[in-house]
Amino acid sequence: MTFDPHVDINTILAIITVASGFFYFVTMLKSDVRNLTSELKNIRERISDFATRVSKLEEVLVAVAAQGERLNTMDVRANTLRQNVDAINTRLTVVENIVGKSATRRIK
Secondary structure (H helix, E strand, O other), X not given: OOOOOOOOHHHHHHHHHHHHHHHHHHHXXXXXXXXXXXXXXXXXXXXXXXXXXXXXXXXXHHHHHHHHHHHHHHHHHHHHHHXXXXXXXXXXXXXXXXXXXXXXXXXX
């Protein structure tokens, strides 16, 4: 094996081709990194928007739950009032039977 110090055109073209390919690869890699960075930024913005919407939805659900509790309380009160009205009507019927007058009014 001997070292040949002469450089021919094929060697120069091979070096230029390899160097060009390397620079093309680096350029494409930088472009891909920029695209990925942009996509990650968009994803972060969408996640932030989604978090805001979930927070608002949570507030709405809490308000709906509070309204549900209020409705349940009102339903219990209405049932209690109906029972009281029924008891008053029963008493009025007893009083009418005792007094024998139809002048008393029924509560409806």
